[in-house]
Amino acid sequence: MSNDSLIILEKDSNRIDERLKKLLKGSEAKCALLVDKDGYLITRQGFTHSLDTTALAALLAGSFASTKEIAKLVGEPEFSVLFHQGKKDHIHMCIVGERSILAVIFDDRTTIGMVRLYAREAAVELTEILQKIQNRGGSQEGLSDEFADKANEKMDDIFQD
Numbered sequence: 102m103s104n105d106s107l108i109i110l111e112k113d114s115n116r117i118d119e120r121l122k123k124l125l126k127g128s129e130a131k132c133a134l135l136v137d138k139d140g141y142l143i144t145r146q147g148f149t150h151s152l153d154t155t156a157l158a159a160l161l162a163g164s165f166a167s168t169k170e171i172a173k174l175v176g177e178p179e180f181s182v183l184f185h186q187g188k189k190d191h192i193h194m195c196i197v198g199e200r201s202i203l204a205v206i207f208d209d210r211t212t213i214g215m216v217r218l219y220a221r222e223a224a225v226e227l228t229e230i231l232q233k234i235q236n237r238g239g240s241q242e243g244l245s246d247e248f249a250d251k252a253n254e255k256m257d258d259i260f261q262d
Contacts, residue, residue, distance in 0.1 A: 107231070107234050107235060108234070108237070109143070109234060110234075113230065113233075113234050114144060116230050117135060117143070117144055117227065117230055118144055118146055120223055120226050120227055120230070121133045121135065121144065121145075121146035121147075121223065122146050123223070124146075124205065124219045124220065124222075124223040125146060125147050125205075127215075127219040128205065128207065128211055128215050128216045128218070128219035128220070129207070129210055129211040129215065130147065130205045130206065130207035130211060130216055130219075131147055131148050131190070131206050131207055131208060132145060132146065132147030132148050132149045132152070132205075132206050133145065133146050133147055133203065133204065133205045133206075133223075134149070134154060134157065134158060134161070134203075134204045134206075135197065135201055135202070135203055135204075135227065136158040136161050136162055136201065136202045136203075136204060137158075137162070137200060137201055137202075138162055138165065138166075138200050138201065138202060139162060140158055140159035140160075140161075140162035140163065141158060142154050142155060142157075142158035143201065147206075152206075157204075161192075161194060161202055161204050162202060164183065164194070165183065165194065165196075165202055168180050168183060179196070181195060181196045182194065182195045182196075182217070183195075184213065189208055189209070190206055190207070190208050191206070191207055191208070191213065191216075192204055192205070192206050193205045193207070193213065193216045193217060193220055195220055195221070195224050196224070197224045197227045197228055197231065198227070198228040198231045198232060198235075200231070200235075201227070201231060203220060203223060203224055203227065205220050
């Protein structure tokens, strides 16, 4: 299994979602997305029903990738925080660990300072959660032995001559 692959179990997903909910409550932001640097949406919380979160995740990752190249041109290894200000909605993005991006969408009901404060705290905790997942790697910790046995049997059935 590649080191780039993550197996996020339900308990991991629940911990991530709870942390995002805490971020939204404290910062009074509209929604938060956790995105893989490859552009895949890991999870989202808040008012996302009117957003195309799949496209947004890909574009957020692209934004960070292009900004990384800009950083190199000015002698920085990477910019860890990005902020986009609109007329009514704004986006704060920060790196979480080595492979993820936390994006928080908010409006004028809160301030960039509040969002940055709560996002920084969330990023630290999310980094720890994702690091534990990555350290677990391809192991089947948390998966039932019965499930693993059935999966192995199915794989044997598929690849038998």
